[in-house]
Amino acid sequence: MTPFSRAGGVVAACAMAMALTVVPTVAAQADEGTNWWYDGFKVAEVQADGWTGAGVKVAVIDKQINPDLDVFQGAHLTVDDRALCKSGEVRVSGSDVSDEASHGSDVTALLIGNGKGKGNVRGIAPDADVTFYGTGPADTLGLCDPAGDFDGRSALGEGIHRAVAGGARVISISQGSSSMTSADDEAVAAALAAGVVIVVATPNSANEADQTWPWSFNGVVAVNAFDTSGRIQEDQQIPGKRIGWKETTVVAPGVDFPSVDWRSGSWIISGASLATPLTAGIVAVAAQKYPKATGNQLIQSLIHNTGTEEHELSREGALGYGRVSLRHVLNVDPTTYPDENPLMDKSSGRPTAAQVANAQAAASPVPSASPTHWSPSATPGALASSGGGLVVPLLVGGGVILLLIVIAVVVIIVVVTNRKKNKSVGGAV
Structure with missing residues (x-):
């Protein structure tokens, strides 16, 4: 093997390195x-x-x-x-x-x-x-x-x-x-x-x-x-x-x-x-x-x-x-x-x-901070204050779904109530 070295060490160059x-x-x-x-x-x-x-x-x-x-x-x-x-x-x-x-x-x-x-x-x-x-x-x-x-x-x-x-x-x-x-x-x-x-x-x-x-x-x-x-x-x-x-x-x-x-x-x-x-x-x-x-x-x-x-x-x-x-x-x-x-x-x-x-x-990559999770005390649909980018759309999406459920429940209640009223009036006719 024909070597080379750092400055200060006198060794042979790599001419036909490894003595080919x-x-x-x-x-x-x-x-x-x-x-x-x-x-x-x-x-x-x-x-x-x-x-x-x-x-x-x-x-x-x-x-x-x-x-x-x-x-x-x-x-x-x-x-x-x-x-x-x-x-x-x-x-x-x-x-x-x-x-x-x-x-x-x-x-x-x-x-x-x-x-x-x-x-x-x-x-x-x-x-x-x-x-x-x-x-x-x-x-x-x-x-x-x-x-x-x-x-x-x-x-x-x-x-x-x-x-x-x-x-x-x-x-x-x-x-x-x-x-x-x-x-x-x-x-x-x-x-x-x-x-x-x-x-x-x-x-x-x-x-x-x-x-x-x-x-x-x-x-x-x-x-x-x-x-x-x-x-x-x-x-x-x-x-x-x-x-x-x-x-x-x-x-x-x-x-x-x-x-x-x-x-x-x-x-x-x-x-x-x-x-x-x-x-x-x-x-x-x-x-x-x-x-x-x-x-x-x-x-x-x-x-x-x-x-x-x-x-x-x-x-x-x-x-x-x-x-x-x-x-x-x-x-x-x-x-x-x-x-x-x-x-x-x-x-x-x-x-x-x-x-x-x-x-x-x-x-190794340093683990990122834990994402902020929604809790019952938090306002549904609110943005996390310091969560990752992925967390934000997930929370927004969750708020929309929850809102739709609430609206659906209200609509059902209204419809059922109206049906009861109509039945009552109609029955009188």
Whole structure:
């Protein structure tokens, strides 16, 4: 994982954030570096049934993006041009992909790509409403000086804060850092309290064990990558070693993919960075199909319905709760699971359950004053002095009805009395 940090901490920039490996290969292997996950998940069949993430808001927090690429044409893509770092622009324009924008463009294309352009990258949730929040290009020293005060939040924490404020249902983050603040705890707590599912990549090397923010946080879905054989990805800095993390939540496809910057069939990319948007996309599609499901229930469904067969909930080392499954998740109604986040027991202890509960309480609307009720001592039909707008027409309506009843009674009495008089007179005739 290649990190960035707040001012004062010197760490590497997000260049190819999460150490998205670029592996040279021969032309014959170019055909193997395809969207193999697309066929494996039978995404075309799922999308033909209408499950495309339509109407679901997803936030991507990364570095830079080029929204002009062919792969994004027709997609619901919004770019927040306010860089999270002071180092420059979020948006890159033109038909080419710069090195700074390739990572952000790659991970976003795996969500909403249309299959056109270099690499023919397809998205797992092509109709989702995606907003991209970028750090902007880092300088040569790899410093990320937050672009504002951000109330003490780091640049990543500010990205989460903006995503929640923007109404995101799912947040996809394919980068990380070793520097975080207590205000970042509050940002994650607020997101969890709002029912937002945060999906984050784990490091691609054991050499990056200190890069724990934000994947190690409570309530956050931590994702690693597996290859076409279902094996965990190889450590990208230590040859011959596969990289796994004890607190991985799930694993997803992320090895030997084509890039939106595909170069004549001679480059493939790998990493947890790629597995993350695919996992976030599964959550988004499930949210579309089951709109009443809470964020907690969507996470419950994600971890209960791994693999292709029914099974009891269990963890398996570096695989976490298992390999994600688009179709399996879609086949089960998440509302059948408890509305509880099952990932609140991580060793970091951040944020605490109390912080999430406090954030939820703070976000809850304050109950309005009790409406003024009519009582026998009140004048029928009178307006309440401080009741809500709905109370007023109800009281007025009640007064009209009561008045009509009184008039009806009077009319009946008069009619009956007149009838008695007429009978008496007539009888005399």
